[in-house]
Amino acid sequence: MMSNDAWQNAREMYARDNCAQALGIDIIDMDDGVAVLTMTVTPLMLNGHQTCHGGQLFSLADTAFAYACNSQGLPAVAAGCSIDFFRPALAGDKLTATAHVRHQGRQTGVYDIEIINQQANVVALFRGRAHRLQAR
Amino acid sequence: MMSNDAWQNAREMYARDNCAQALGIDIIDMDDGVAVLTMTVTPLMLNGHQTCHGGQLFSLADTAFAYACNSQGLPAVAAGCSIDFFRPALAGDKLTATAHVRHQGRQTGVYDIEIINQQANVVALFRGRAHRLQAR
Amino acid sequence: MMSNDAWQNAREMYARDNCAQALGIDIIDMDDGVAVLTMTVTPLMLNGHQTCHGGQLFSLADTAFAYACNSQGLPAVAAGCSIDFFRPALAGDKLTATAHVRHQGRQTGVYDIEIINQQANVVALFRGRAHRLQAR
Amino acid sequence: MMSNDAWQNAREMYARDNCAQALGIDIIDMDDGVAVLTMTVTPLMLNGHQTCHGGQLFSLADTAFAYACNSQGLPAVAAGCSIDFFRPALAGDKLTATAHVRHQGRQTGVYDIEIINQQANVVALFRGRAHRLQAR
Numbered sequence: 001m002m003s004n005d006a007w008q009n010a011r012e013m014y015a016r017d018n019c020a021q022a023l024g025i026d027i028i029d030m031d032d033g034v035a036v037l038t039m040t041v042t043p044l045m046l047n048g049h050q051t052c053h054g055g056q057l058f059s060l061a062d063t064a065f066a067y068a069c070n071s072q073g074l075p076a077v078a079a080g081c082s083i084d085f086f087r088p089a090l091a092g093d094k095l096t097a098t099a100h101v102r103h104q105g106r107q108t109g110v111y112d113i114e115i116i117n118q119q120a121n122v123v124a125l126f127r128g129r130a131h132r133l134q135a136r
Numbered sequence: 137m138m139s140n141d142a143w144q145n146a147r148e149m150y151a152r153d154n155c156a157q158a159l160g161i162d163i164i165d166m167d168d169g170v171a172v173l174t175m176t177v178t179p180l181m182l183n184g185h186q187t188c189h190g191g192q193l194f195s196l197a198d199t200a201f202a203y204a205c206n207s208q209g210l211p212a213v214a215a216g217c218s219i220d221f222f223r224p225a226l227a228g229d230k231l232t233a234t235a236h237v238r239h240q241g242r243q244t245g246v247y248d249i250e251i252i253n254q255q256a257n258v259v260a261l262f263r264g265r266a267h268r269l270q271a272r
Numbered sequence: 273m274m275s276n277d278a279w280q281n282a283r284e285m286y287a288r289d290n291c292a293q294a295l296g297i298d299i300i301d302m303d304d305g306v307a308v309l310t311m312t313v314t315p316l317m318l319n320g321h322q323t324c325h326g327g328q329l330f331s332l333a334d335t336a337f338a339y340a341c342n343s344q345g346l347p348a349v350a351a352g353c354s355i356d357f358f359r360p361a362l363a364g365d366k367l368t369a370t371a372h373v374r375h376q377g378r379q380t381g382v383y384d385i386e387i388i389n390q391q392a393n394v395v396a397l398f399r400g401r402a403h404r405l406q407a408r
Numbered sequence: 409m410m411s412n413d414a415w416q417n418a419r420e421m422y423a424r425d426n427c428a429q430a431l432g433i434d435i436i437d438m439d440d441g442v443a444v445l446t447m448t449v450t451p452l453m454l455n456g457h458q459t460c461h462g463g464q465l466f467s468l469a470d471t472a473f474a475y476a477c478n479s480q481g482l483p484a485v486a487a488g489c490s491i492d493f494f495r496p497a498l499a500g501d502k503l504t505a506t507a508h509v510r511h512q513g514r515q516t517g518v519y520d521i522e523i524i525n526q527q528a529n530v531v532a533l534f535r536g537r538a539h540r541l542q543a544r
Contacts, residue, residue, distance in 0.1 A: 016184040019191060047202075048152040054214050055155060055198050059191030066183075078190050079516075080537070082218035082354060082490070084382055084401065086375055102386075103358055103394045108487075110356055110397055112384070114374075122375045125382055127399060129356065129488070215380075216401070218354070218490060220518055220537065222511055238522075239494055239530045244351075246492055246533055248520070250510075258511045261518055263535060265352070265492065288456040291463060319474075320424040326486050327427060327470050331463030338455075350462050354490035 006030040006071040013070060020063050023056070027067065033101030033111075035067035041093045051088035058083055060097050061113040061126035068099035068111050069130035076109065076130040083126045087117070094118045097126075107132050142166040142207040149206060156199050159192070163203065169237030169247075171203035177229045187224035194219055196233050197249040197262035204235035204247050205266035212245065212266040219262045223253070230254045233262075243268050278302040278343040285342060292335050295328070299339065305373030305383075307339035313365045323360035330355055332369050333385040333398035340371035340383050341402035348381065348402040355398045359389070366390045369398075379404050414438040414479040421478060428471050431464070435475065441509030441519075443475035449501045459496035466491055468505050469521040469534035476507035476519050477538035484517065484538040491534045495525070502526045505534075515540050 010030045014020060020037075029036035037060065045056040061083060069076045089095060099113045113126040146166045150156060156173075165172035173196065181192045197219060205212045225231060235249040249262040282302045286292060292309075301308035309332065317328045333355060341348045361367060371385045385398040418438045422428060428445075437444035445468065453464040469491060477484045497503060507521040521534040 013184055018180060019183060019189045022180070044154060044158070047155060048149055049213070053155045053195070053198075054217070055191060055195030058194045058198070058217075059189070062190050062194070075185075077185070078221055080218065080220040080488075081190070081194075082216065082399070084216040084375075085214055086377060086380070086382075102397055103356075105358060108358070110358075125374055125399075127354070127397075216352075218535070220511075222513060222516070222518075238533055239492075241494060244494070246494075261510055261535075263490075263533075285456055290452060291455060291461045294452070316426060316430070319427060320421055321483075321485070325427045325467070325470075326489070327463060327467030330466045330470070330489075331461070334461075334463050334466070349457070350493055352490065352492040353462070353466075354488065356488040357486055 005073060006032055009071055009073055010035065010067050013067060019059065023059060025060065025063055030067065030071060032071055033068055033104065035064045035071065035099045037064045037067065037097045039095050041089050041091050041095065043091050046091060051090060054085060057085070057089065057115060057124050060095060061115055061124065062128070064097040064099035064113050065111050065126065065128040068101060069109055069128070074132050074134070076132045079129045079131040081126060081128045083124055085124050087121055087123050089117060089123050095123060141209060142168055145207055145209055146171065146203050149203060155195065159195060161196060161199055166203065166207060168207055169204055169240065171200045171207065171235045173200045173203065173233045175231050177225050177227050177231065179227050182227060187226060190221060193221070193225065193251060193260050196231060197251055197260065198264070200233040200235035200249050201247050201262065201264040204237060205245055205264070210268050210270070212268045215265045215267040217262060217264045219260055221260050223257055223259050225253060225259050231259060277345060278304055281343055281345055282307065282339050285339060291331065295331060297332060297335055302339065302343060304343055305340055305376065307336045307343065307371045309336045309339065309369045311367050313361050313363050313367065315363050318363060323362060326357060329357070329361065329387060329396050332367060333387055333396065334400070336369040336371035336385050337383050337398065337400040340373060341381055346404050346406070348404045351401045351403040353398060353400045355396055357396050359393055359395050361389060361395050367395060413481060414440055417479055417481055418443065418475050421475060427467065431467060433468065433471055438475065438479060440479055441476055441512065443472045443479065443507045445472045445475065445505045447503050449497050449499050449503065451499050454499060459498060462493060465493070465497065465523060465532050468503060469523055469532065470536070472505040472507035472521050473519050473534065473536040476509060477517055477536070482540050482542070484540045487537045487539040489534060489536040491532055493532050495529055495531050497525060497531050503531060
């Protein structure tokens with residue numbers, strides 16, 4: 001189901017989201033409780049092992065999380081997150097982060113984000129807990 | 137106990153750590169299993185709520201984690217991390233991240249990182265699991 | 273796809289799993305990387321708030337995790353777990369825990385477990401990291 | 409600093425805590441935001457590998473967490489927890505769980521719990537997020 005509201009919320013967030021823009025993150029798909037974003041790993045994102053810095057992978061997942069948990073139009077912020085890393089990302093890799101709501105209560109929600117590379121191999125799994133600023 | 141080796145490992149890592157340099161992160165103290173880093177929140181680090189992006193706070197904590205878990209001179213990478221956010225960080229805030237080893241086995245270690253602001257209020261708590269590339 | 277091996281591994285584990293038996297846990301479905309278990313909340317499982325103790329919910333999820341990550345016939349143990357609680361479980365509630373593999377590498381795997389009650393409301397979400405005792 | 413209130417709250421909780429009593433958990437020390445509990449591993453707590461079930465270790469840590477986050481006299485429940493396992497516990501091992509508050513806000517708190525065995529080796533590290541039922 002296409003969600004025009006989810007897309008509209010995402011466009012408004014993106015317009016003022018300097019970080020997402022600076023990282024070259026693109027929004028590919030939006031729906032209620034869902035966000036799909038892409039980012040290409042650049043040489044500036046590499047650490048001393050010549051693999052993408054965990055902070056950059058976290059930022060991609062965290063951004064997908066933010067767009068998904070704000071997709072219903074009620075402002076929400078991250079209360080906490082966890083991430084597990086499985087496979088390094090290299091310069092030139094095109095990463096896709098898909099965020100899905102797993103549970104959304106009146107005030108608290110949990111969202112799962114999966115980052116895969118261009119070969120559909122899992123790079124990282126992220127779980128975020130969101131807290132709505134006002135309860136519905 | 138002062139650890140010259142921990143400092144030397146940290147200096148070598150920092151020299152090739154573009155991310156830490158780009159974020160303006162400074163190393164304040166190093167010891168075996170310990171790292172203390174600072175970062176000042178700049179306007180470019182803000183999200184749409186005008187507070188420091190979670191990805192930037194994660195990157196500061198993750199960097200302190202990396203320096204602490206590599207302080208013994210055996211290369212280690214992050215296997216997974218969790219972070220809890222308590223208080224927003226604002227533009228101009230000077231943040232200090234202190235990393236301490238909680239457990240270091242032959243191959244796996246757990247490190248706790250606390251981020252405080254210039255008023256010593258806790259901004260975030262981070263826990264990282266490290267995996268040594270070769271077992272000792 | 274029905275997996276006879278997954279069922280056979282589960283039956284062998286259950287025969288020597290005093291805890292699962294003591295909690296009244298039943299195995300409902302098994303497949304490669306999948307396990308579905310049920311448990312009914314008894315008065316002995318209640319804490320002072322008259323709701324099911326978190327440790328009992330954890331044990332149910334952890335058991336589903338163990339059966340799923342051992343379903344392929346390679347012995348694996350839990351390296352770490354996280355659980356988020358959403359809704360209390362009360363005496364008489366019939367809980368169902370469904371475990372799915374999210375990622376299984378040569379040595380490390382991540383499994384997601386969802387506990388729902390008899391009204392299909394989410395009680396808790398659990399994520400477990402498994403470590404195989406011998407790499408394949 | 410001795411805290412008579414923390415002890416009194418703990419005694420009242422313990423009187424109606426069937427689970428803690430059934431596990432043979434003893435309270436060794438209490439203070440504001442602190443709880444120290446012990447438990448001896450019995451044969452009934454073993455899994456098929458003849459090591460203490462993760463659910464039992466979780467229950468010990470979770471109980472220490474509950475006593476610490478309720479020590480100030482304001483009812484609080486667990487919102488979520490994570491646990492990392494380092495070393496198996498065997499039958500006869502005497503485990504000590506020490507819970508310390510890491511952050512306590514108006515409504516949300518984070519507590520760290522360490523489980524060690526009789527040789528002072530770390531068995532598991534647990535981190536719990538508590539949610540107060542009424543904000544102060």
